Amino acid sequence: MASFAGRIQGELALGTPAQAERAMQGVFAVLKEAVSPGQLQDVARELRPDLREAACSSSA
Numbered sequence: 001m002a003s004f005a006g007r008i009q010g011e012l013a014l015g016t017p018a019q020a021e022r023a024m025q026g027v028f029a030v031l032k033e034a035v036s037p038g039q040l041q042d043v044a045r046e047l048r049p050d051l052r053e054a055a056c057s058s059s060a
Contacts, residue, residue: 004051028055 002017009020032040044052 004048024054031055 005017005020005024008014008024009017012020012023014020014023031043035043040055044055047055
């Protein structure tokens with residue numbers, strides 16, 4: 001997940017990896033609110049295991 005967070009950090013010009021992690025968690029939390037649990041599982045199945053874990057554990 002670190003390299004993905006690094007890409008987010010670069011794209012958004014964030015100052016720290018922690019800021020990128022928070023941004024990523026925020027996106028996953030919003031996604032959880034916007035789609036059904038089944039749709040979220042469909043999306044999660046397409047993610048790498050480390051990102052899948054982050055997507056499924058983000059609090060909504």
